[in-house]
Amino acid sequence: VLANLIGNAIKFTGPGGKITTSMIVAPQYVEMVIQDNGRGIPENAIPRLFERFTRAPENGSETIGSGLGLMIVREIVEAHHGIIGVESELGLGSKFWFRLPRNV
Numbered sequence: 001v002l003a004n005l006i007g008n009a010i011k012f013t014g015p016g017g018k019i020t021t022s023m024i025v026a027p028q029y030v031e032m033v034i035q036d037n038g039r040g041i042p043e044n045a046i047p048r049l050f051e052r053f054t055r056a057p058e059n060g061s062e063t064i065g066s067g068l069g070l071m072i073v074r075e076i077v078e079a080h081h082g083i084i085g086v087e088s089e090l091g092l093g094s095k096f097w098f099r100l101p102r103n104v
């Protein structure tokens with residue numbers, strides 16, 4: 001999951017960009033956050049982002065990918081009874097987070 005999310009952050013953030021990761025350990029869950037200041041994701045692409053073969057149109061020819069990574073990431077997180085989400089603004093960056101329960 002981390003390799004996929006950090007890999008995306010690298011792929012969609014230009015040279016000189018910044019990627020940060022952080023972790024919150026709460027009594028009931030662990031939350032990981034992967035944030036970048038790359039190109040961001042258009043608002044209308046966000047609802048279907050974790051579905052297969054979804055790629056935001058802006059990324060068409062410049063980057064390589066099949067749009068499967070985030071679907072696999074979501075399935076892994078959900079297999080561990082977790083939840084995943086994204087906040088993003090076009091041109092400013094993206095923040096992906098996921099939360100895994102500590103006691104299942």
Ligand SMILES: Nc1ncnc2c1ncn2[C@@H]1O[C@H](COP(=O)(O)OP(=O)(O)OP(=O)(O)O)[C@@H](O)[C@H]1O
Pocket residue numbers: 008009010012013036038039040041049054055056057059064065066067068069070071093094
């Ligand atoms: N950190 C990010 N910044 C900007 N856009 C992103 C980011 N992560 C994902 N996206 C957008 O979401 C789309 C889907 O991501 P996903 O990882 O599923 O596919 P991919 O990286 O294009 O291909 P694959 O992971 O299958 O090689 C990407 O094509 C891109 O448009």
Ligand SMILES: [Mg+2]
Pocket residue numbers: 004007008065068069070
């Ligand atoms: Mg990917």
